[in-house]
Amino acid sequence: xxxxxxxxxxxxxxxxxxxxxxxxxxxxxxxxxxxxxxxxxxxxxxxxxxxxxxxxxxxxxxxxxxxxxxxxxxxxxxxxxxxxxxxxxxxxxxxxxxxxxxxxxxxxxxxxxxxxxxxxxxxxxxxxxxxxxxxxxxxxxxxxxxxxxxxxxxxxxxxxxxxxxxxxxxxxxxxxxxxxxxxxxxxxxxxxxxxxxxxxxxxxxxxxxxxxxxxxxxxxxxxxxxxxxxxxxxxxxxxxxxxxxxxxxxxxxxxxxxxxxxxxxxxxxxxxxxxxxxxxxxxxxxxxxxxxx
Numbered sequence: 002x003x004x005x006x007x008x009x010x011x012x013x014x015x016x017x018x019x020x021x022x023x024x025x026x027x028x029x030x031x032x033x034x035x036x037x038x039x040x041x042x043x044x045x046x047x048x049x050x051x052x053x054x055x056x057x058x059x060x061x062x063x064x065x066x067x068x069x070x071x072x073x074x075x076x077x078x079x080x081x082x083x084x085x086x087x088x089x090x091x092x093x094x095x096x097x098x099x100x101x102x103x104x105x106x107x108x109x110x111x112x113x114x115x116x117x118x119x120x121x122x123x124x125x126x127x128x129x130x131x132x133x134x135x136x137x138x139x140x141x142x143x144x145x146x147x148x149x150x151x152x153x154x155x156x157x158x159x160x161x162x163x164x165x166x167x168x169x170x171x172x173x174x175x176x177x178x179x180x181x182x183x184x185x186x187x188x189x190x191x192x193x194x195x196x197x198x199x200x201x202x203x204x205x206x207x208x209x210x211x212x213x214x215x216x217x218x219x220x221x222x223x224x225x226x227x228x229x230x231x232x233x234x235x236x237x238x239x240x241x242x243x244x245x246x247x248x249x250x251x252x253x254x255x256x257x258x259x260x261x262x263x264x265x266x267x268x269x270x271x272x273x274x275x276x277x278x279x280x281x282x283x284x285x286x287x288x289x290x291x292x293x294x
Contacts, residue, residue: 014065014086015152024069024106026110032074039104049103049293051110053096053117056286059271060128061096062086062160063120066153068097070113075105087124088161103293110289119150120157121285127161127278133262139272140262141166141252144171154279166274174198175229177210187216191223206253217241218294221248227272231255235264 004042053067064082071078077100084090096117099106119178130140142158142165144151155165167173176190184190187209194207206226215238218227221244228245230238232255242251253265253273 005122011036013156015156017069018111019152020066021073023153024039024066024073024112024116026114028070028073031112031176032108036104036108043104043107045102045104047103047293048101049106049291051099051289051291053099053113054288055090055092055094055096056288056289057092058125059121059285059287060088060124061088061121061159062124062157063089063117063153064097067113067117067122069103071099071105071109074109075101077101078109086117087162089128099289103291106289106291111256112267114287114289116153118284118287120160121287122282123154123157124161124183125285127158127163129259130262130275131162133259133264134273135263137205137266138253138262138270139164141272141274142278143274143276144169145276147279158278161278163278164272174205175210176207176225178231179210183212183233187211187219188223188227191220191225195224199210206250210290211241214241214244214263217244221245223248227252229254231272235268238265238270239268 055116061084064084068080068082071080078099081098083095083097090096111244127140134140139269140163142155142163144167151168154170158165162210167175175195176187176194181187181190184193191207191209208227208229209220209223209225210229210231211220212231212233217228217230225252228241229243233241238253245251250272253270253271257265257273257277262273266282
């Protein structure tokens with residue numbers, strides 16, 4: 002049986018070691034030599050309690066990353082989550098409670114919110130696409146991610162109920178238009194790919210991007226395992242799926258918006274990849290509100 006080139010995971014957070022350095026770099030960028038405003042205004046012995054508050058409906062992602070920000074700023078900060086990643090929260094609901102030195106909470110605030118708001122925004126947008134699909138088609142992410150944040154963004158997609166496509170160029174085959182131009186044809190590209198995989202003893206599905214019905218026919222003839230229908234209109238996609246007739250899995254890609262998902266979900270494709278999940282998700286509206294003791 003062919004290994005799928007996309008993977009549904011139960012939303013395990015990337016290993017802490019994978020985001021510990023990212024958090025450290027983000028804090029260094031923001032704190033530099035220290036918070037000069039808080040140093041002047043906030044006595045070191047003043048303690049405070051803060052809440053992370055949802056200001057609009059959202060699907061939470063990134064709480065452990067936010068906790069890591071607090072840990073690195075000051076181990077004295079006590080982090081108490083009030084929900085879990087993947088949970089939906091409505092406006093006015095608390096995501097977490099923090100307690101510790103007021104200056105430390107202020108030092109952690111922006112970095113914590115930047116990461117939590119972004120990842121929660123990705124999860125929230127993903128859930129909207131998954132809900133619109135109604136279980137009739139799999140929602141995939143893409144490699145259109147912010148550099149160095151891919152692991153966390155793909156985690157946020159999983160928190161929203163989406164499915165990860167390949168993580169990078171190294172763990173999945175996708176023959177795109179530029180590969181085909183260099184190879185000379187879809188047949189040549191697939192043949193070379195299959196021979197290379199066989200020479201290395203690797204079993205991996207071969208996916209081919211197609212941009213016309215003629216290319217769909219070529220991909221079928223070449224024995225592609227997955228055929229991506231890129232930027233075809235609805236009538237062309239229906240025609241292509243009829244031609245493929247179950248001989249390959251079908252992925253839809255290109256110009257996919259939320260309002261198109263119900264129609265795309267009903268034409269018989271296996272999955273639809275949505276770059277917007279990561280490259281266009283807005284930041285979730287979350288605030289950190291502090292009260293001194």
